[in-house]
Amino acid sequence: MSMPKGIAISALSESSDSAYSYRIIQLAKCLRQNGISCDLFFAEDHPPLHKQTTASLFMFLWLKMLRKYDFIYCGAPMAGQSLYFVRRFLPGVILLDMHGDDIAQSALANEIATGGRKRRASLRVKLTYDMAMSAADYWITQSKYQMADLMASGLHKDRVSVIRNGVDLALFKFISFPERPLHTFAYVGAFQVWQGIENLVSAFARIADPSVRMLMVGFKPEDAILKSSLAEKFGDRVTLVDMVDRQRLLELLSSAAIMLSARPGHIASRAAFPTKFAEYAAMGRPILVTRVDETAEFVERYQCGFVSEANPEALARVMEQAAYMPWETLAEMGFRARKMAEEHFSWDRIGEEYAKLILRITGRG
Secondary structure, rough: OOEOOOOOOOOOOOOOOOOOHHHHHHHHHHHHHHOOOEEEHHHHHHHOOOOOOHHHEEEEEEEHOOOOOOOOEEEHHHHHHOOOOHHHHHHOEEEOOOOOOHHHHHHHHHHHOOOOOOOOOOOOHHHHHHHEEEEEEEEEEEEHHHHHHHOOOOOOOOHEEEOOOOOOOOOOOOOOOOOOOEEEEEOOOOOOOOHHHHHHHHHOOOOOOOOOOEEEEEHHHHHHHHHHHHHHHHHHEEEEEEEHHHHHHHHHHOOEEEEEEEEEEEEEEHOOOHHHHHHHHHOOOOOEOOOOHHHHHHHHHOOEEEEOOOHHHHHHHHHHHHHHHHHHHHHHHHHHHHHHHHHEEEEEHHHHHHHHHHHHOOOOO
């Protein structure tokens, strides 16, 4: 029996360097490494598909191409909705990667933006989500919590799987723990509301010791106001760095003792499994997380970091506790974090699981 041939659809451009794009490209690469052909298609680079609100009306122009594939992977509902009208003409299995909970993320963003007056997702997000769900045959998610939520909504357990975000262990090598780290804490990533930046900043402000310093990496031009306000608020207690390539990121993070993922206590957090978590662990650093998603369970199981409740007061207490830990204790946590990454988050291991899933849902397994 021949191997299946597939295509992965990204809603963004090929030039995007987001965590969203990284996952799509890596999963396609994993399939190719396991002998399964998987092409890439970037909707944003193909007008008129570049406008997500109307992409589904024009996907018929690519129908002939799509019909060649045994499976079509869609990166999140914003890609999956583009197949809504052509679905009935496609022989291949449509696989929807949820990439988190779009509805909850939109509701949280609206709540923050309106000071609590609006707590529901936008109509556009709801429509996109419903169209994508209707078009899909199979679903994958990064989190066992979202898998449970999807099954509770009516999806059969045989049509949903967890495929986590992984890490390139050859790139994110174990880095020896510094006896005198330049930075106590480090945060890497984007600055959306569901990353918990507001809580993190508020918690750090409660720590009076000026020797407790923080590195923050990932600022984009649209984050200029936030970056400026942090610089003004904390002065030389923070080092603020724009987005960098992965090699430079490794160099920066080697100066830090403890890595941070301070997501807020909201349903939007349950569905996620941050890419940064696996990368932090692979470097051999203890990780401080909030008790809002599965990362807390991994940290406690491997005793490789710290877990805080998702509010500024609790986060500040745990950050202070972590900051004054003996470096030998932190180094031991880092060794356990690397072990966790090797056992659960290697792209090689995740790729094998993903390839087996593709073979099964296309009838080749």
